[in-house]
Amino acid sequence: MSAEPLFAYGTLRDGDILAGVLGRRLAPGAIRPAKAPGYRAVYCPGQVYPGLALAPDSAAPGLVLDSLTPDDIAILDAFEGPLYRRATISVVTGTGSVVVSAYLPVTPAPADADADADAWSLEHWTLHHKPAALTPELRIAARARHDRLGAGPRQN
Numbered sequence: 001m002s003a004e005p006l007f008a009y010g011t012l013r014d015g016d017i018l019a020g021v022l023g024r025r026l027a028p029g030a031i032r033p034a035k036a037p038g039y040r041a042v043y044c045p046g047q048v049y050p051g052l053a054l055a056p057d058s059a060a061p062g063l064v065l066d067s068l069t070p071d072d073i074a075i076l077d078a079f080e081g082p083l084y085r086r087a088t089i090s091v092v093t094g095t096g097s098v099v100v101s102a103y104l105p106v107t108p109a110p111a112d113a114d115a116d117a118d119a120w121s122l123e124h125w126t127l128h129h130k131p132a133a134l135t136p137e138l139r140i141a142a143r144a145r146h147d148r149l150g151a152g153p154r155q156n
Helices: 015-022 070-083 122-128 130-149
Strands: 006-008 031-043 050-065 084-093 096-105
Touching: 015 070, 015 130, 031 096, 050 084, 050 096, 070 084, 070 096, 070 130, 122 130
Parallel strands: 006 096
Antiparallel strands: 006 050, 031 050, 031 084, 084 096
16 A cells, blocks of 8 residues: 655655665655745754745755655654654646645744745755764664564565
């Protein structure tokens, strides 16, 4: 049974983080480029992670993740923690508009639609934050998987 597709606009776009969280790599056909019109990714206050902020003239880049299981979603919910909530948004893929889930910050991203809010990019995060973030993030992901599944990494 598959869950609703998920739009990843932040660190879950990084293959190492996504595989570490899920305990496996998704099949290439289960990952599609997409954009979320009306949003942009900005830094959450005091964090190296983004939140989606309302921005009518923007479109946040990301990926649609298909073929996620209910266990995957539960693990992702635990990984994202209390600072994010899963909500439904519309995104645009190469084949048109699709309704997906996305993790939005519980506290709205700073200055929604404010051009002064610092834009977040995966490229900048990869260069400046990934080396320091990878080990702790994978530890959090392993704990979330263990709490949900009571086991280590899953095999394909």
